[in-house]
Amino acid sequence: MSKTKKPAATTKAPPKVKARAKAATKPRGKQLAENSLPRPGFAAVGNPPSHTGGLVRVLDDEGCIEQGKDPNLAEDTLLFLYEQMVQVREFDRRMLMLQRQGRIGFYGPILGQEAATVGSTAAMEMRDWIFPALREGAAAMMRGLPLVEAINQLIGNGNDRCKGRQMPCHYTYKEGNYYGMSSVIGTQISHAVGAAMAAKIRGDDVVVLGYLGDGATSANDFHSGANFAAVFRSPCVLFCQNNQWAISVPCSKQSASETLAIKGKAYGIPSVRVDGNDILAVYVVTKAAVERARSGMGPTFIEAVTYRRLGHSSSDDPTKYRDEAEVKEWERKDPIDRFRRHLLRRELWDDAKETALKERIAKAVNDAIAAAEASGPPADETLITDVFAKVPENLKTQLTEVLALEGRRVNDGAFPL
Numbered sequence: 001m002s003k004t005k006k007p008a009a010t011t012k013a014p015p016k017v018k019a020r021a022k023a024a025t026k027p028r029g030k031q032l033a034e035n036s037l038p039r040p041g042f043a044a045v046g047n048p049p050s051h052t053g054g055l056v057r058v059l060d061d062e063g064c065i066e067q068g069k070d071p072n073l074a075e076d077t078l079l080f081l082y083e084q085m086v087q088v089r090e091f092d093r094r095m096l097m098l099q100r101q102g103r104i105g106f107y108g109p110i111l112g113q114e115a116a117t118v119g120s121t122a123a124m125e126m127r128d129w130i131f132p133a134l135r136e137g138a139a140a141m142m143r144g145l146p147l148v149e150a151i152n153q154l155i156g157n158g159n160d161r162c163k164g165r166q167m168p169c170h171y172t173y174k175e176g177n178y179y180g181m182s183s184v185i186g187t188q189i190s191h192a193v194g195a196a197m198a199a200k201i202r203g204d205d206v207v208v209l210g211y212l213g214d215g216a217t218s219a220n221d222f223h224s225g226a227n228f229a230a231v232f233r234s235p236c237v238l239f240c241q242n243n244q245w246a247i248s249v250p251c252s253k254q255s256a257s258e259t260l261a262i263k264g265k266a267y268g269i270p271s272v273r274v275d276g277n278d279i280l281a282v283y284v285v286t287k288a289a290v291e292r293a294r295s296g297m298g299p300t301f302i303e304a305v306t307y308r309r310l311g312h313s314s315s316d317d318p319t320k321y322r323d324e325a326e327v328k329e330w331e332r333k334d335p336i337d338r339f340r341r342h343l344l345r346r347e348l349w350d351d352a353k354e355t356a357l358k359e360r361i362a363k364a365v366n367d368a369i370a371a372a373e374a375s376g377p378p379a380d381e382t383l384i385t386d387v388f389a390k391v392p393e394n395l396k397t398q399l400t401e402v403l404a405l406e407g408r409r410v411n412d413g414a415f416p417l
């Protein structure tokens with residue numbers, strides 16, 4: 001067991017990768033046919049991924065590393081990935097509770113998608129940029145956005161960086177190269193591709209990762225973004241979280257394509273499908289894609305197959321449109337349970353560590369909620385500040401009218417999807 005100091009619950013960059021002792025593996029005969037597809041690492045520089053059929057996996061359902069696929073990650077990296085997933089899940093659970101209690105207005109849960117977000121973000125360097133969609137707030141927190149700041153944003157209080165002028169879950173974190181998300185589906189794809197092209201033109205040694213959902217592959221911006229990325233060899237990674245639903249529309253009604261990865265391939269982008277509930281596979285595939293982009297070989301499209309286990313958002317009731325049995329089936333494929341089984345097999349984890357981690361995270365989240373709720377609302381003047389170099393006279397007049405309403409304003413508390 002390594003004596004290396006473990007990262008705290010709110011740690012930033014993943015530790016460096018180094019060779020590890022032999023992992024728990026299982027005989028080849030027990031592997032599923034669909035898993036005998038390209039090995040992690042196949043996408044090393046000079047050997048771009050082209051696979052769009054079955055899923056790339058490293059861990060089987062029992063948490064064993066499949067024969068010949070051990071990515072040899074350092075113990076610190078493995079524990080970092082696990083702790084981050086547990087933290088994301090707890091944060092998610094608590095924020096949804098706050099929404100139900102009326103303490104925040106809206107929340108987009110990620111339950112079931114922790115491996116896809118944590119694994120892909122951890123595979124990037126801190127100098128790289130992230131253009132998120134709705135379910136990648138964890139990426140900002142992994143890069144150092146304090147939990148209290150995330151909750152300030154969810155509340156839209158006076159300490160919120162955007163002073164409540166954005167919907168909840170639309171975090172910004174400039175210091176962490178984390179771009180503010182746009183609600184308009186797919187727009188971040190062309191932003192990510194363009195930012196990567198700009199970096200290339202400037203000679204900056206950075207890669208941009210743009211997240212999108214399965215539904216976003218039907219949006220116009222996906223097509224223009226993917227085309228530009230391929231033609232101009234934009235140093236980006238397009239990471240599609242195929243959580244199988246776009247609000248109430250299942251993937252089967254979203255696209256008639258054989259897979260989503262094949263859409264990337266159609267644009268000339270090397271594309272790969274990965275088991276999005278397998279954190280090691282996500283990490284390794286993303287790392288290879290980032291290295292390709294950094295070495296000037298252009299974009300990669302990653303389809304991470306996962307599942308949105310809760311509603312689209314706190315405004316949604318998924319029991320109205322999907323079968324509970326499907327949800328139960330994906331509960332059994334839980335990414336955290338699977339990775340915990342792996343760590344237990346390797347004797348890197350035990351019940352005492354689990355209890356200590358959960359206590360540490362619970363305290364961190366509780367403290368952050370208390371600190372965020374201690375802040376008052378944004379000042380009324382912030383309605384018109386930070387937007388114009390010179391505030392137009394009509395807005396100044398309107399602000400005066402708003403200020404005169406003091407004590408008579410009504411908030412109906414309604415939030416859109």
Ligand SMILES: Cc1ncc(C[n+]2csc(CCOP(=O)(O)OP(=O)(O)O)c2C)c(N)n1
Pocket residue numbers: 133134135183184185212213214215216217241243245246247308312417
């Ligand atoms: C252009 C546009 N159309 C519709 C919407 C409403 N809308 C918000 S989220 C969403 C579904 C997104 O699904 P997906 O891309 O699969 O991401 P997920 O929510 O599953 O993470 C839709 C249709 C929107 N925000 N923008």
Ligand SMILES: [Mg+2]
Pocket residue numbers: 213214215241242243244245246247
């Ligand atoms: Mg989706």
